[in-house]
C-alpha cells in the first residue's frame with residue numbers, strides 16, 4: 320500500500336474508541352487526508368510504502384483534541400476582565416469588543432487563537448463569535464478545523480446587527496463557508512443564550528438549522544444568575560426555552576450547562592443534546608461545578624471546551640482535561656468518580672459525536688480523517704509511563720505536542736506552525752491592542 324506519510328513505531332497509539340484501545344509500538348499511515356492503516360510497526364513496515372516517514376519512536380499519538388466551546392478571537396482580550404463573575408465579565412468584555420473587534424480584529428484574533436490551539440494539539444474548535452466569516456478566514460489560514468456560524472442576539476449586540484440582518488447572514492452562511500474553504504465542517508448556528516435570544520427568534524433558528532441540516536450551539540445555564548435572568552425575562556429556565564422553541568430536539572451543544580436541574584437533565588438527555596463542559600472557565604468565574612459524572616449516568620453526552628481567552632485564559636485542552644478529571648472527583652468526593660480514559664474520550668470521540676462528526680473524527684481508525692496530535696514522551700514528567708491515558712490527563716501538557724495533522728496536512732512540525740509566521744502574528748496582535 321502507498322501512503323503520503325507514516326508516523327512510524329510510536330511508543331503508543333491511543334485510539335480513543337469506546338474500548339479505550341491502546342496500541343504499543345504502532346504506526347499510523349495517512350493518504351489523501353485519511354487514515355489508511357493503523358497497526359503494529361513491524362507489520363506496517365512491510366505493508367506500507369510512504370512518501371514521508373516520521374520517526375515516532377518515544378512518541379504518543381492521539382486523535383486531535385476537539386475543543387467544544389470557545390471564542391477564538393478573544394485571544395486579543397486575554398486578561399482584560401479579571402476577578403469578576405459572569406455578569407461583570409460580560410459588561411467589561413462587550414465594551415472592549417466594541418473597541419477592538421471589527422472584522423480585521425476578529426480575523427487576527429481567530430488566527431492567533433487557531434495557532435495557539437494547534438500548537439497545543441487541538442485540531443477542531445467549535446468557535447462562537449460575531450463576524451464569523453472573518454473568524455473563519457483567520458482560523459482556516461492556520462490550518463484549524465474551525466466550526467463557526469452566525470451568532471444571534473435579539474438586540475443589536477456588539478456587532479450592531481438587526482434581527483433581519485442576522486437572519487440574512489445566516490441564510491447566506493452555507494455559501495460563505497463553502498467559499499472560504501478549509502477542512503470540512505458542518506454548518507452551524509449560534510444563538511448566544513436563551514436570556515439574550517427571544518423564544519420566537521430561537522424558533523426561527525431551529526427552522527433554519529432543520530432546513531440546512533445544520534448544528535446549533537448556545538450558552539445554557541452557565542450560572543445561577545443566568546438561570547434567574549432567563550426565568551425573569553422568558554418565564555422559564557434556559558433548557559425549557561430551548562425545548563419550547565424546537566432547538567432542543569435538534570441535539571444542540573449546550574455550552575457550560577453548570578446549573579441543570581433534574582427536569583433539565585431529563586430533557587437534555589432525551590433530546591440527545593450535549594454539554595460542552597468548560598471547567599477552567601467555570602472555576603475562574605466561580606460559576607459552579609457541572610456535575611458531569613451524574614450527567615453522564617443520566618445519559619447526557621459530555622465534551623470538553625476551554626471557553627474564550629478572556630474567561631479561562633488560554634486554549635489549553637490538556638489543562639481542561641486535568642481540571643475536568645479533578646473537579647469531578649472532588650464533587651463526588653471519590654477518586655474513582657471518573658477515569659482518565661473517559662476524560663480523554665470526552666476531549667476526542669465524544670466531541671466528535673456532539674458535532675455529528677464521529678464518522679469522520681475523534682478516534683484513530685482506518686477511514687477517518689487524519690486529525691492527529693503527536694506528543695514526545697521523552698521527558699522527565701512522562702517517565703516512566705505506565706498508562707498513556709493517565710499520563711495524558713495528569714502529567715502531559717501542550718508543550719509536549721510535537722506534530723499536529725489536520726485532514727492529512729501537517730500544520731505543526733517540530734513544534735512550529737507550518738502555515739503561519741508566528742513572530743509576525745504576535746507583532747500584529749500586540750499592535751492591534753496597543754500593547
Ligand SMILES: [Zn+2]
Pocket residue numbers: 388389390538574626627
Ligand atoms: Zn462561551
